[in-house]
Amino acid sequence: MPVTDSGGSCPQRRSGRSKTGFQAYQNGLSAENLVCHDLRRHGITVLEQRWSAAHLGEIDIIATSQKRLMLIEVKARRLFKQTGLLANEALTARQAHRILQSGLAYIQSRQLSEYIVELWLASCQLDRTGQLLELAYYPYLVS
Incomplete structure (x- = not known):
């Protein structure tokens, strides 16, 4: 039986993702794991990965360094895919608002x-095969 035939806990089953969608999901998970590894390598403590607050949304990574609590959204993009956006341009104001609301729930x-x-x-x-080419961090300025 193909994986996409019925519902279940597998992400591909849950949303009926195509192979392309499932690959994007896997690339996202891989990118989150790479970011967690990089943060730890730089002495930053990762508190949570994929933390979610009911009815608010998910935070990819919650980390801390000194008295800073970092809510980190991970965006992975393939350079060769014609999306029109680089990963560092892909966070919308609405997404940022939801992450901040979830972050407030986490803090409380x-x-x-x-x-x-x-x-x-x-x-x-990422390159065509999904291998990491570049990892960069950008502060999101809340207006």
Whole structure:
């Protein structure tokens, strides 16, 4: 039986993703893992990965360094795919708002009010095979 025939916990089953959609999902997971590894390598503590608040949304990575709580959205893009956007241009104001709202829920649930909250975009540029070419971090300025 093909994986996409019925519902279930597998992401491909859950949303009926095509092979292309499932590959994008896998690339996203891989990029998140690469970012977590890079953060740890730089002495940043990763507290959560794929943390979600009911009815608010998901935060890809929550990390801390000193008294900074970093909410990190990971965007992976293939350079050769004609999306029109590089990964560092792919975070909308609406997405940022949802991440910040989820971040506030996280802070309240963990009693972390003494932390300075920052929203970051981790931009992963991939080659045609999905291998990482470049990883960069961009602060998201909330207006």
